[in-house]
Amino acid sequence: MPTSTQPHGALHVEPVMGTVFTLAIRDPGSWDDAFAEVTAWLHGVDRMFSTYRADSDISRIRAGELSAAAADPLVRSVLGRCAAYEDETDRYFTANLPGGLDPSGLVKGWAIERASQLLRELGSHNHAVNGGGDIQFAGEAAPGRPWRVGINDPYAKGRLLTSVTGRDFAIATSGSSERGAHIVNPHTGKAAAGLASVTVVGPSIERADVYATAAVAMGSASSTWLEGLADHDALVVHADGTAIPTSRFALHGGSAGASRG
Amino acid sequence: MRRVLLAIVTTVTGLVLLLSFKTSPAGTAGAGAAVVLPSTKTSTPPTPAASPSSTTAARAAAPASPALATKTVTGDAVDTRWGPVQVKITVTGGRITAAVAVVYPDSNGRDQEINAYAVPTLEQETVSANSAHIDMVSGATYTSDGYIASLQSALNKV
Numbered sequence: 001m002p003t004s005t006q007p008h009g010a011l012h013v014e015p016v017m018g019t020v021f022t023l024a025i026r027d028p029g030s031w032d033d034a035f036a037e038v039t040a041w042l043h044g045v046d047r048m049f050s051t052y053r054a055d056s057d058i059s060r061i062r063a064g065e066l067s068a069a070a071a072d073p074l075v076r077s078v079l080g081r082c083a084a085y086e087d088e089t090d091r092y093f094t095a096n097l098p099g100g101l102d103p104s105g106l107v108k109g110w111a112i113e114r115a116s117q118l119l120r121e122l123g124s125h126n127h128a129v130n131g132g133g134d135i136q137f138a139g140e141a142a143p144g145r146p147w148r149v150g151i152n153d154p155y156a157k158g159r160l161l162t163s164v165t166g167r168d169f170a171i172a173t174s175g176s177s178e179r180g181a182h183i184v185n186p187h188t189g190k191a192a193a194g195l196a197s198v199t200v201v202g203p204s205i206e207r208a209d210v211y212a213t214a215a216v217a218m219g220s221a222s223s224t225w226l227e228g229l230a231d232h233d234a235l236v237v238h239a240d241g242t243a244i245p246t247s248r249f250a251l252h253g254g255s256a257g258a259s260r261g
Numbered sequence: 262m263r264r265v266l267l268a269i270v271t272t273v274t275g276l277v278l279l280l281s282f283k284t285s286p287a288g289t290a291g292a293g294a295a296v297v298l299p300s301t302k303t304s305t306p307p308t309p310a311a312s313p314s315s316t317t318a319a320r321a322a323a324p325a326s327p328a329l330a331t332k333t334v335t336g337d338a339v340d341t342r343w344g345p346v347q348v349k350i351t352v353t354g355g356r357i358t359a360a361v362a363v364v365y366p367d368s369n370g371r372d373q374e375i376n377a378y379a380v381p382t383l384e385q386e387t388v389s390a391n392s393a394h395i396d397m398v399s400g401a402t403y404t405s406d407g408y409i410a411s412l413q414s415a416l417n418k419v
Binding site: 024133147 | 400414
Protein backbone atom coordinates (compact mmCIF):
# COMPACT_ATOMS: atom_id res chain seq x y z
CA MET A 1 0.00 0.00 0.00
CA PRO A 2 1.05 3.57 -0.38
CA THR A 3 4.13 4.74 1.36
CA SER A 4 5.14 8.32 0.94
CA THR A 5 8.07 10.24 2.26
CA GLN A 6 7.34 13.63 3.68
CA PRO A 7 9.88 16.37 4.30
CA HIS A 8 9.88 15.53 7.99
CA GLY A 9 8.74 11.96 8.13
CA ALA A 10 6.96 9.22 6.27
CA LEU A 11 3.52 7.75 5.95
CA HIS A 12 2.28 4.27 5.23
CA VAL A 13 -1.28 3.08 4.68
CA GLU A 14 -2.04 -0.62 5.09
CA PRO A 15 -5.36 -2.45 4.79
CA VAL A 16 -5.33 -5.09 7.50
CA MET A 17 -7.60 -6.54 10.18
CA GLY A 18 -10.71 -5.58 8.28
CA THR A 19 -9.86 -1.90 8.35
CA VAL A 20 -7.07 0.42 7.35
CA PHE A 21 -4.02 1.22 9.43
CA THR A 22 -2.16 4.45 8.89
CA LEU A 23 1.37 4.78 10.22
CA ALA A 24 2.55 8.38 10.27
CA ILE A 25 6.13 8.93 11.35
CA ARG A 26 7.32 12.45 12.06
CA ASP A 27 10.96 11.69 12.67
CA PRO A 28 13.50 12.29 9.90
CA GLY A 29 15.02 9.37 8.11
CA SER A 30 13.99 6.39 6.06
CA TRP A 31 11.30 4.23 7.60
CA ASP A 32 10.62 1.68 4.89
CA ASP A 33 12.11 -1.16 6.94
CA ALA A 34 10.14 -0.13 10.01
CA PHE A 35 6.91 0.00 8.00
CA ALA A 36 7.63 -3.46 6.61
CA GLU A 37 8.26 -4.87 10.07
CA VAL A 38 5.19 -3.33 11.66
CA THR A 39 2.82 -4.24 8.85
CA ALA A 40 4.13 -7.81 8.78
CA TRP A 41 3.43 -8.02 12.48
CA LEU A 42 -0.08 -6.64 12.01
CA HIS A 43 -0.85 -9.21 9.32
CA GLY A 44 0.43 -11.90 11.66
CA VAL A 45 -1.98 -10.66 14.31
CA ASP A 46 -4.79 -10.81 11.77
CA ARG A 47 -3.93 -14.40 10.88
CA MET A 48 -3.95 -15.31 14.55
CA PHE A 49 -7.07 -13.47 15.67
CA SER A 50 -9.38 -13.06 12.70
CA THR A 51 -12.82 -14.55 13.10
CA TYR A 52 -13.05 -14.42 9.30
CA ARG A 53 -10.21 -16.91 8.83
CA ALA A 54 -11.04 -20.51 9.54
CA ASP A 55 -7.43 -21.31 10.36
CA SER A 56 -6.91 -18.55 12.93
CA ASP A 57 -6.36 -19.53 16.53
CA ILE A 58 -9.58 -17.78 17.48
CA SER A 59 -11.62 -19.60 14.83
CA ARG A 60 -10.13 -22.91 15.90
CA ILE A 61 -10.98 -22.19 19.53
CA ARG A 62 -14.51 -21.30 18.47
CA ALA A 63 -14.74 -24.54 16.50
CA GLY A 64 -13.51 -26.56 19.44
CA GLU A 65 -10.36 -27.59 17.59
CA LEU A 66 -8.00 -25.77 19.92
CA SER A 67 -8.11 -25.13 23.62
CA ALA A 68 -7.37 -21.61 24.78
CA ALA A 69 -4.68 -23.00 27.02
CA ALA A 70 -2.89 -24.48 24.03
CA ALA A 71 -3.17 -21.38 21.86
CA ASP A 72 -0.33 -19.07 20.95
CA PRO A 73 1.01 -17.11 23.95
CA LEU A 74 -0.16 -13.89 22.30
CA VAL A 75 -3.68 -15.28 22.08
CA ARG A 76 -3.59 -16.32 25.71
CA SER A 77 -2.30 -12.89 26.66
CA VAL A 78 -5.10 -11.14 24.78
CA LEU A 79 -7.78 -13.41 26.23
CA GLY A 80 -6.39 -12.74 29.69
CA ARG A 81 -6.57 -9.02 29.11
CA CYS A 82 -10.14 -9.39 27.85
CA ALA A 83 -11.09 -11.18 31.07
CA ALA A 84 -9.57 -8.39 33.16
CA TYR A 85 -11.45 -5.73 31.22
CA GLU A 86 -14.67 -7.71 31.54
CA ASP A 87 -14.30 -7.58 35.30
CA GLU A 88 -13.41 -3.91 35.26
CA THR A 89 -16.37 -2.93 33.07
CA ASP A 90 -18.98 -5.18 34.66
CA ARG A 91 -18.96 -7.15 31.39
CA TYR A 92 -20.09 -4.22 29.29
CA PHE A 93 -16.90 -5.00 27.46
CA THR A 94 -16.66 -8.70 26.74
CA ALA A 95 -15.01 -11.13 24.36
CA ASN A 96 -17.76 -13.67 24.96
CA LEU A 97 -20.34 -12.54 22.47
CA PRO A 98 -23.57 -14.30 21.53
CA GLY A 99 -21.84 -15.66 18.43
CA GLY A 100 -18.97 -17.11 20.41
CA LEU A 101 -15.52 -16.06 21.53
CA ASP A 102 -14.57 -12.84 19.78
CA PRO A 103 -11.77 -10.71 21.20
CA SER A 104 -11.88 -8.38 18.18
CA GLY A 105 -12.99 -5.53 20.40
CA LEU A 106 -9.66 -5.65 22.15
CA VAL A 107 -7.36 -6.88 19.41
CA LYS A 108 -7.39 -3.73 17.31
CA GLY A 109 -6.53 -1.37 20.17
CA TRP A 110 -3.99 -3.81 21.55
CA ALA A 111 -2.40 -4.12 18.11
CA ILE A 112 -2.32 -0.35 17.60
CA GLU A 113 -0.54 0.10 20.90
CA ARG A 114 1.91 -2.70 20.22
CA ALA A 115 2.62 -1.28 16.78
CA SER A 116 3.40 2.07 18.37
CA GLN A 117 5.72 0.39 20.84
CA LEU A 118 7.39 -1.44 18.00
CA LEU A 119 7.97 1.84 16.17
CA ARG A 120 9.53 3.25 19.32
CA GLU A 121 11.84 0.26 19.53
CA LEU A 122 12.75 0.88 15.90
CA GLY A 123 13.75 4.43 16.73
CA SER A 124 10.67 6.56 16.12
CA HIS A 125 9.57 8.73 19.02
CA ASN A 126 7.17 10.95 17.11
CA HIS A 127 4.46 9.06 15.28
CA ALA A 128 0.81 8.15 15.09
CA VAL A 129 -0.65 4.70 14.57
CA ASN A 130 -4.23 4.96 13.35
CA GLY A 131 -6.28 1.78 13.15
CA GLY A 132 -9.63 2.66 11.62
CA GLY A 133 -10.05 5.87 13.57
CA ASP A 134 -8.56 4.71 16.86
CA ILE A 135 -5.18 6.32 17.29
CA GLN A 136 -2.10 6.10 19.48
CA PHE A 137 0.05 9.21 19.31
CA ALA A 138 3.72 9.29 20.31
CA GLY A 139 5.64 12.51 20.79
CA GLU A 140 4.68 15.45 18.63
CA ALA A 141 3.36 16.07 15.15
CA ALA A 142 6.30 18.40 14.53
CA PRO A 143 8.94 19.97 16.76
CA GLY A 144 7.05 22.16 19.19
CA ARG A 145 3.65 21.28 17.78
CA PRO A 146 1.43 18.70 19.50
CA TRP A 147 -0.76 16.32 17.56
CA ARG A 148 -4.22 17.56 16.78
CA VAL A 149 -6.97 15.08 16.15
CA GLY A 150 -10.47 15.84 14.99
CA ILE A 151 -13.48 13.96 16.33
CA ASN A 152 -15.95 12.93 13.67
CA ASP A 153 -19.52 14.01 13.95
CA PRO A 154 -21.37 10.68 13.86
CA TYR A 155 -24.31 12.36 12.16
CA ALA A 156 -22.42 14.26 9.50
CA LYS A 157 -19.73 12.34 7.73
CA GLY A 158 -16.59 14.31 7.31
CA ARG A 159 -17.60 17.01 9.73
CA LEU A 160 -15.76 17.39 12.97
CA LEU A 161 -17.37 18.02 16.34
CA THR A 162 -14.23 19.37 17.89
CA SER A 163 -10.59 18.56 18.12
CA VAL A 164 -8.17 17.49 20.79
CA THR A 165 -4.46 18.19 20.97
CA GLY A 166 -1.77 16.52 22.96
CA ARG A 167 1.47 14.62 23.16
CA ASP A 168 1.80 10.93 23.90
CA PHE A 169 -1.88 10.17 24.10
CA ALA A 170 -4.54 7.97 22.58
CA ILE A 171 -8.04 8.54 21.31
CA ALA A 172 -10.70 5.97 20.51
CA THR A 173 -14.19 6.41 19.14
CA SER A 174 -16.80 3.67 19.23
CA GLY A 175 -20.34 3.80 18.06
CA SER A 176 -22.73 3.16 15.30
CA SER A 177 -21.86 6.04 13.06
CA GLU A 178 -21.28 4.09 9.92
CA ARG A 179 -22.92 0.69 9.90
CA GLY A 180 -25.78 0.82 12.25
CA ALA A 181 -25.39 -0.56 15.73
CA HIS A 182 -22.57 -3.04 15.92
CA ILE A 183 -22.07 -3.11 19.65
CA VAL A 184 -24.21 -5.43 21.71
CA ASN A 185 -25.21 -4.82 25.30
CA PRO A 186 -24.04 -8.14 26.78
CA HIS A 187 -26.57 -7.87 29.58
CA THR A 188 -29.55 -7.75 27.23
CA GLY A 189 -28.16 -9.39 24.13
CA LYS A 190 -29.57 -6.56 22.10
CA ALA A 191 -27.84 -3.90 20.06
CA ALA A 192 -26.75 -1.03 22.23
CA ALA A 193 -28.97 2.00 21.83
CA GLY A 194 -29.00 5.51 23.14
CA LEU A 195 -25.56 6.67 22.09
CA ALA A 196 -24.37 7.55 18.63
CA SER A 197 -20.71 7.53 19.56
CA VAL A 198 -18.34 7.72 22.49
CA THR A 199 -14.85 9.14 22.19
CA VAL A 200 -12.37 8.42 24.97
CA VAL A 201 -9.00 10.12 25.39
CA GLY A 202 -6.32 8.61 27.58
CA PRO A 203 -2.75 7.42 27.69
CA SER A 204 -3.32 3.98 26.14
CA ILE A 205 -5.30 3.16 23.02
CA GLU A 206 -6.03 -0.35 24.23
CA ARG A 207 -7.70 0.92 27.37
CA ALA A 208 -9.33 3.93 25.72
CA ASP A 209 -10.85 1.69 23.06
CA VAL A 210 -12.18 -0.75 25.65
CA TYR A 211 -13.73 2.10 27.62
CA ALA A 212 -15.32 3.60 24.51
CA THR A 213 -16.81 0.25 23.52
CA ALA A 214 -18.08 -0.45 27.05
CA ALA A 215 -19.63 3.01 27.25
CA VAL A 216 -21.56 2.51 24.01
CA ALA A 217 -22.82 -0.83 25.33
CA MET A 218 -23.90 0.85 28.57
CA GLY A 219 -25.83 3.49 26.72
CA SER A 220 -26.96 6.71 28.32
CA ALA A 221 -25.99 5.52 31.77
CA SER A 222 -22.34 5.53 30.82
CA SER A 223 -21.78 9.21 31.57
CA THR A 224 -21.45 8.66 35.31
CA TRP A 225 -19.11 5.75 34.75
CA LEU A 226 -16.95 7.71 32.31
CA GLU A 227 -16.79 10.63 34.73
CA GLY A 228 -15.22 8.37 37.33
CA LEU A 229 -12.44 7.00 35.14
CA ALA A 230 -9.00 8.12 36.21
CA ASP A 231 -6.78 9.57 33.52
CA HIS A 232 -9.49 9.51 30.89
CA ASP A 233 -11.76 12.09 29.35
CA ALA A 234 -14.69 11.46 27.07
CA LEU A 235 -17.12 13.01 24.66
CA VAL A 236 -20.48 11.25 24.45
CA VAL A 237 -22.78 11.87 21.50
CA HIS A 238 -26.32 10.80 22.31
CA ALA A 239 -28.75 9.40 19.80
CA ASP A 240 -30.51 12.76 19.62
CA GLY A 241 -27.26 14.39 18.58
CA THR A 242 -26.45 16.04 21.88
CA ALA A 243 -22.74 15.92 22.61
CA ILE A 244 -21.88 15.80 26.30
CA PRO A 245 -18.26 15.95 27.43
CA THR A 246 -17.02 14.73 30.77
CA SER A 247 -16.23 17.60 33.09
CA ARG A 248 -12.53 17.62 32.29
CA PHE A 249 -13.04 17.54 28.57
CA ALA A 250 -12.58 21.27 28.38
CA LEU A 251 -14.30 23.06 25.59
CA HIS A 252 -13.28 26.12 23.77
CA GLY A 253 -15.51 29.13 23.89
CA GLY A 254 -17.35 28.19 27.04
CA SER A 255 -20.09 26.31 25.30
CA ALA A 256 -21.91 23.86 27.51
CA GLY A 257 -21.54 21.08 25.05
CA ALA A 258 -19.87 20.38 21.80
CA SER A 259 -23.05 21.09 19.98
CA ARG A 260 -23.33 19.86 16.48
CA GLY A 261 -23.88 23.29 15.11
CA MET B 262 0.15 8.46 35.23
CA ARG B 263 0.62 11.70 33.47
CA ARG B 264 -2.59 13.28 32.49
CA VAL B 265 -3.06 13.88 28.88
CA LEU B 266 -2.86 17.51 28.07
CA LEU B 267 -6.04 18.44 26.40
CA ALA B 268 -6.71 21.57 24.59
CA ILE B 269 -9.96 21.82 22.83
CA VAL B 270 -10.06 24.15 19.96
CA THR B 271 -12.94 25.64 18.19
CA THR B 272 -15.26 23.38 16.33
CA VAL B 273 -14.02 22.78 12.87
CA THR B 274 -16.89 23.13 10.54
CA GLY B 275 -15.16 22.58 7.27
CA LEU B 276 -14.27 19.13 6.18
CA VAL B 277 -10.62 18.60 6.71
CA LEU B 278 -8.55 16.09 4.90
CA LEU B 279 -6.17 14.32 7.09
CA LEU B 280 -3.23 11.96 6.96
CA SER B 281 0.17 13.43 6.58
CA PHE B 282 -0.94 15.45 3.69
CA LYS B 283 -1.22 19.01 4.71
CA THR B 284 -1.97 22.08 2.82
CA SER B 285 -0.94 25.57 3.59
CA PRO B 286 -0.45 28.83 1.88
CA ALA B 287 2.71 28.81 -0.13
CA GLY B 288 5.67 30.09 1.78
CA THR B 289 4.85 28.68 5.17
CA ALA B 290 6.32 25.26 4.59
CA GLY B 291 9.18 24.44 6.90
CA ALA B 292 9.96 22.40 9.95
CA GLY B 293 6.75 21.99 11.84
CA ALA B 294 4.75 23.88 9.29
CA ALA B 295 2.30 22.55 6.85
CA VAL B 296 3.46 21.00 3.66
CA VAL B 297 2.58 22.13 0.22
CA LEU B 298 1.49 19.37 -2.04
CA PRO B 299 4.31 18.47 -4.35
CA SER B 300 3.38 19.69 -7.75
CA THR B 301 5.65 17.48 -9.73
CA LYS B 302 5.21 13.85 -10.45
CA THR B 303 8.20 12.03 -9.13
CA SER B 304 7.41 8.43 -9.77
CA THR B 305 5.38 6.34 -12.10
CA PRO B 306 1.99 5.92 -10.56
CA PRO B 307 0.45 2.49 -10.43
CA THR B 308 -2.46 1.88 -12.69
CA PRO B 309 -5.83 2.32 -11.07
CA ALA B 310 -6.38 -1.39 -11.52
CA ALA B 311 -3.40 -2.20 -9.35
CA SER B 312 -4.10 -4.50 -6.49
CA PRO B 313 -4.84 -2.59 -3.32
CA SER B 314 -2.15 -4.61 -1.65
CA SER B 315 0.52 -3.55 -4.06
CA THR B 316 3.12 -1.20 -2.81
CA THR B 317 3.44 2.19 -4.27
CA ALA B 318 6.46 4.14 -3.34
CA ALA B 319 5.61 7.55 -4.56
CA ARG B 320 8.34 9.80 -3.40
CA ALA B 321 7.33 13.29 -2.58
CA ALA B 322 9.78 15.83 -3.78
CA ALA B 323 10.76 18.74 -1.67
CA PRO B 324 7.97 21.24 -1.78
CA ALA B 325 8.20 23.05 -5.03
CA SER B 326 6.45 26.14 -6.15
CA PRO B 327 2.78 25.29 -6.24
CA ALA B 328 1.56 24.83 -9.72
CA LEU B 329 -1.55 26.73 -10.55
CA ALA B 330 -2.72 24.09 -12.97
CA THR B 331 -5.69 21.91 -12.09
CA LYS B 332 -5.11 18.21 -12.06
CA THR B 333 -7.43 15.30 -11.41
CA VAL B 334 -6.10 12.06 -10.03
CA THR B 335 -7.92 8.83 -9.22
CA GLY B 336 -6.71 6.71 -6.33
CA ASP B 337 -6.55 2.96 -6.16
CA ALA B 338 -9.74 1.03 -5.53
CA VAL B 339 -9.38 -0.08 -1.93
CA ASP B 340 -11.30 -3.06 -0.65
CA THR B 341 -13.19 -2.73 2.57
CA ARG B 342 -15.29 -5.38 4.18
CA TRP B 343 -18.27 -3.63 2.66
CA GLY B 344 -16.92 -3.31 -0.85
CA PRO B 345 -14.41 -1.29 -2.83
CA VAL B 346 -13.92 2.42 -2.40
CA GLN B 347 -12.18 4.62 -4.94
CA VAL B 348 -11.54 8.31 -4.58
CA LYS B 349 -10.89 10.94 -7.21
CA ILE B 350 -9.27 14.21 -6.21
CA THR B 351 -8.86 17.52 -7.93
CA VAL B 352 -5.74 19.47 -7.15
CA THR B 353 -5.43 23.11 -8.01
CA GLY B 354 -2.36 25.12 -7.29
CA GLY B 355 -0.94 22.41 -5.09
CA ARG B 356 -4.06 22.11 -2.99
CA ILE B 357 -6.91 19.66 -2.90
CA THR B 358 -9.97 21.51 -4.06
CA ALA B 359 -12.33 18.58 -4.35
CA ALA B 360 -12.50 14.88 -3.62
CA VAL B 361 -15.24 12.49 -4.49
CA ALA B 362 -15.73 8.77 -4.08
CA VAL B 363 -16.29 7.46 -7.60
CA VAL B 364 -16.70 3.89 -6.37
CA TYR B 365 -18.27 3.12 -3.03
CA PRO B 366 -20.47 0.49 -1.43
CA ASP B 367 -24.12 1.18 -2.09
CA SER B 368 -25.84 -1.82 -0.62
CA ASN B 369 -27.83 0.28 1.77
CA GLY B 370 -28.84 3.83 2.46
CA ARG B 371 -26.05 4.54 4.85
CA ASP B 372 -23.55 3.52 2.24
CA GLN B 373 -25.05 5.91 -0.21
CA GLU B 374 -24.38 8.70 2.21
CA ILE B 375 -20.68 8.15 1.73
CA ASN B 376 -20.83 10.24 -1.35
CA ALA B 377 -21.96 13.19 0.67
CA TYR B 378 -19.06 12.62 2.98
CA ALA B 379 -16.68 12.35 0.13
CA VAL B 380 -16.99 15.81 -1.24
CA PRO B 381 -14.51 17.60 0.89
CA THR B 382 -13.52 21.06 -0.11
CA LEU B 383 -10.82 22.65 1.87
CA GLU B 384 -11.86 26.08 2.91
CA GLN B 385 -9.23 28.73 2.71
CA GLU B 386 -9.65 29.59 6.37
CA THR B 387 -9.24 25.99 7.34
CA VAL B 388 -5.79 25.86 5.89
CA SER B 389 -4.63 29.31 6.84
CA ALA B 390 -1.57 29.43 8.99
CA ASN B 391 -3.32 30.22 12.24
CA SER B 392 -6.26 27.92 12.00
CA ALA B 393 -6.71 24.45 13.33
CA HIS B 394 -4.56 21.95 11.57
CA ILE B 395 -5.87 18.42 11.90
CA ASP B 396 -3.37 15.60 11.76
CA MET B 397 -5.89 12.78 11.95
CA VAL B 398 -9.51 12.09 12.66
CA SER B 399 -11.01 9.74 15.22
CA GLY B 400 -14.31 8.11 14.39
CA ALA B 401 -16.17 4.85 14.27
CA THR B 402 -15.74 4.09 10.62
CA TYR B 403 -15.23 1.30 8.22
CA THR B 404 -15.84 2.48 4.71
CA SER B 405 -14.23 5.78 5.53
CA ASP B 406 -10.99 3.95 6.00
CA GLY B 407 -11.13 2.72 2.45
CA TYR B 408 -11.84 6.27 1.46
CA ILE B 409 -8.76 7.44 3.30
CA ALA B 410 -6.58 4.74 1.80
CA SER B 411 -7.74 5.47 -1.71
CA LEU B 412 -7.28 9.16 -1.09
CA GLN B 413 -3.75 8.58 0.07
CA SER B 414 -2.95 6.57 -3.02
CA ALA B 415 -4.31 9.41 -5.12
CA LEU B 416 -2.12 11.87 -3.27
CA ASN B 417 0.86 9.70 -3.98
CA LYS B 418 0.18 9.94 -7.68
CA VAL B 419 -0.05 13.68 -7.88
